[in-house]
Amino acid sequence: MSQQFIKLILPLPALFQIQMSSDEEPHVFPVIPDTHEIPCPLCEKKTILHSKKRRRFRHGHAWGVGALWIELDVPRQRCLSCDLTFVYDYGLGLVRTSTEVFRKGITERCHGRTISDVAHEYELPYTTVERWFYQYASVVYFAIGLCSELQKKVQNFASKYLIS
Numbered sequence: 001m002s003q004q005f006i007k008l009i010l011p012l013p014a015l016f017q018i019q020m021s022s023d024e025e026p027h028v029f030p031v032i033p034d035t036h037e038i039p040c041p042l043c044e045k046k047t048i049l050h051s052k053k054r055r056r057f058r059h060g061h062a063w064g065v066g067a068l069w070i071e072l073d074v075p076r077q078r079c080l081s082c083d084l085t086f087v088y089d090y091g092l093g094l095v096r097t098s099t100e101v102f103r104k105g106i107t108e109r110c111h112g113r114t115i116s117d118v119a120h121e122y123e124l125p126y127t128t129v130e131r132w133f134y135q136y137a138s139v140v141y142f143a144i145g146l147c148s149e150l151q152k153k154v155q156n157f158a159s160k161y162l163i164s
């Protein structure tokens with residue numbers, strides 16, 4: 001897989017460098033974030049690395065391969081001012097073994113299909129897909145609905161005031 005193609009199927013913020021997967025595990029892509037200051041979420045002061053854990057998360061999907069995983073060091077930071085420790089997830093919405101992009105992508109695929117159908121196709125437990133669906137459907141479909149709603153409004157406006 002070319003670097004360009006990998007970036008397309010594994011969309012990530014620009015601060016991440018995606019490495020090639022190994023022959024043994026072609027579906028796992030190690031990613032390396034740029035080092036940058038991570039401010040405390042409570043007092044916004046400077047934090048330092050407290051510990052880190054290498055973890056894997058489902059992030060994309062490819063035909064014939066299945067789920068594509070990213071592997072990264074997830075840091076736990078400690079605030080030098082207020083002593084708070086917290087896990088920093090780079091805004092990826094890391095929960096258990098998936099990223100938010102992955103969960104929303106699966107929810108989108110439930111559009112016009114049954115949850116069991118999608119669960120089967122992506123080899124995920126039914127209850128997992130169901131949970132994501134109810135968590136994200138309103139957000140995902142609101143965005144889709146909003147677009148067609150807006151189009152309708154523009155058309156109505158045009159036919160009322162511009163054409164006549």
Ligand SMILES: [Zn+2]
Nearest residue numbers: 040043079082
């Ligand atoms: Zn703090």
